[in-house]
Amino acid sequence: MKSGLKIGVLAVQGAFIEHKRMLESLGCECVELRRKSDICDLDGLVLPGGESTVQGKLLRELDMFDELKERIANGLPVLATCAGLILLASHISNDDNVYFGTLPVTVKRNAYGRQLGSFRTKAVFDGIGEIEEVFIRAPYISEVWGDAKILSSVDGRIVAARQGKLLVTAFHPELTSDTRVHGCFLDMIRGDR
Ligand code: GLN
Numbered sequence: 001m002k003s004g005l006k007i008g009v010l011a012v013q014g015a016f017i018e019h020k021r022m023l024e025s026l027g028c029e030c031v032e033l034r035r036k037s038d039i040c041d042l043d044g045l046v047l048p049g050g051e052s053t054v055q056g057k058l059l060r061e062l063d064m065f066d067e068l069k070e071r072i073a074n075g076l077p078v079l080a081t082c083a084g085l086i087l088l089a090s091h092i093s094n095d096d097n098v099y100f101g102t103l104p105v106t107v108k109r110n111a112y113g114r115q116l117g118s119f120r121t122k123a124v125f126d127g128i129g130e131i132e133e134v135f136i137r138a139p140y141i142s143e144v145w146g147d148a149k150i151l152s153s154v155d156g157r158i159v160a161a162r163q164g165k166l167l168v169t170a171f172h173p174e175l176t177s178d179t180r181v182h183g184c185f186l187d188m189i190r191g192d193r
Contacts, residue, residue, distance in 0.1 A: 001027050002027045002029075003026060003027035003028050003186060004027075005027075005028045005029070005043040005044065005186060005189060005190075006028070006029045006030075006031065006040075006041070006042055006043050006044075007023050007028045007029070007030050007031070007042065007043060007044045007045070007046060008030075008031045008033045008038070008039065008040075008042040008044070008045045008046070009023070009030050009031070009032055009033065009045075009046045009048065010033050010045070010046065010047050010048060010055070010059075010068075010084070011032035011033055011034050012033075012034060012055060012058040012059065012062060012064075013050045013051060013054050013055050013058060014048045014049050014050015014051065014055065014083060015048045015049045015050060015081075015172065015174060015175070016032065016046070016048040016050075018048075018172075018174035018175060019046045019048050019079075019081075019174045019182075020032065021174075022173075022174050022179055022182050023046070023182060023186075025179060026179055026182055026183060026186060028186070033045075033064065033068075034062070035062055035063075035064065036062065036063045036064050036067055039064065039067050039068065039071070042071075042076065043077070043189050044076065044077040044078065044079065044185065044186075044189045045068070045071070045072070045076055045077070045078045045079075046078070046079045046080070046081075046084070047078060047079070047080040047081070047083075047084025047085075047087055047088065048081060048082075048083070048084055048174070049081050049082030049083045049084060049136065049172055050082075050083045051083055052083040052084075052086035052087055052097075052099070052109070053097070055083055055084075055087060056087060056097060056099045059087075059099075065099075068100070069100050069102075072088075072100055072102050072166075073102060075164075075165060076165075077165035077166070077167075077185070077188060077189045078165070078166050078167070078168075079167050079168075079181075079182070079185040080103075080166070080167070080168045080169075081168070081169050081170075081171070081172055081173065081174065082136065082138055082139065082169070082170060082171070082172060084168070085103075085107060085139060085141070085168040085169065085170055086099070086107055086109060086139055087099040087100055088100050088101075088102055088103040088166060088168060089101070089103055089105050089106065089107040089141075090102070090103060090104055090105065090106075091105070091106040091107070092106070092107055092108070092109060093106050093107065093108045093142055094108055094109055094110075095109055102166065103148065103161075103163055103166050103168060104144065104145045104146035104147075104148050104163060105141045105143065105144045105145075105148055105158075105161060105163075105168070106141065106142045106143040107139040107140065107141050107142065107170075108139055108140055108142050109139050110137050110138075110139070111138065111139050111140045111157075111170075112135065112137075112138060112140075117136070117137050118134075118135060118136045118137065119135050120132055120133065120134045120135070121133055121135075121154055123152050123153070123154050123159070124152060125151055125152045125160060125180075125181065125184075126149075126150075126151040126152065126160075127151070127184060127193065128180045128181070128184060131152075131173070131176075131178055131180060131181065132176050132178065133152070133154065133159065133169075133171035133173075134171050134172045134173075134175045134176060135159075135170065135171050135172070136172060138159075138170045138171060139170050140154075140157040140158060140159055140170050141157075141158035141159070141161055141168075141170065142157075142158070144158065144161055144163075146163065147163055147164070148161050148162070148163040149161060149162050149163070151167075152169070158170075159171055162188075165188055165189070167181075167184065167185050167188060169181065
């Protein structure tokens with residue numbers, strides 16, 4: 001069934017195909033954003049995982065950065081995962097860069113060290129229940145402030161949060177077959193959450 005929602009998926013680098021497939025399975029129309037002229041009238045935006053430094057650089061080189069920053073500041077709902085979370089965070093504790101900087105959280109990049117570079121675990125996600133969470137050289141959120149709300153934690157570290165229409169995860173919900181985090185994002189766009 002069609003959801004009637006049109007979602008832009010940033011497609012300059014990283015794990016965007018999996019988000020697109022998942023959103024299409026939930027009835028969304030997806031637009032791959034590769035250049036400025038791809039940024040059309042959208043109901044939501046996905047910032048995928050990958051490498052935040054590369055994505056940040058490409059966003060500027062492709063002249064997409066200011067347009068997306070303005071849309072986000074004007075209330076475009078965003079689902080940001082892993083590197084996408086780093087792009088949205090207003091502070092990165094172990095990096096001097098700030099990218100969109102819209103979300104009142106501090107993140108730590110590559111926060112789990114080499115040993116625990118990639119892992120999966122089960123954890124409770126507020127409003128959904130227990131889900132499987134896949135981490136790949138992931139950041140975690142060390143601090144939230146303002147009206148940002150914590151949605152999931154693993155071993156006392158914050159791995160998902162929401163502020164208004166910004167939904168962020170340090171893990172990769174697009175890499176499991178569970179569509180509930182994406183479903184939560186669509187509910188959020190519709191104003192049902
Ligand atoms: N380590 C990456 C970064 O710092 C994030 C990894 C990911 O998105 N899976 O940008």
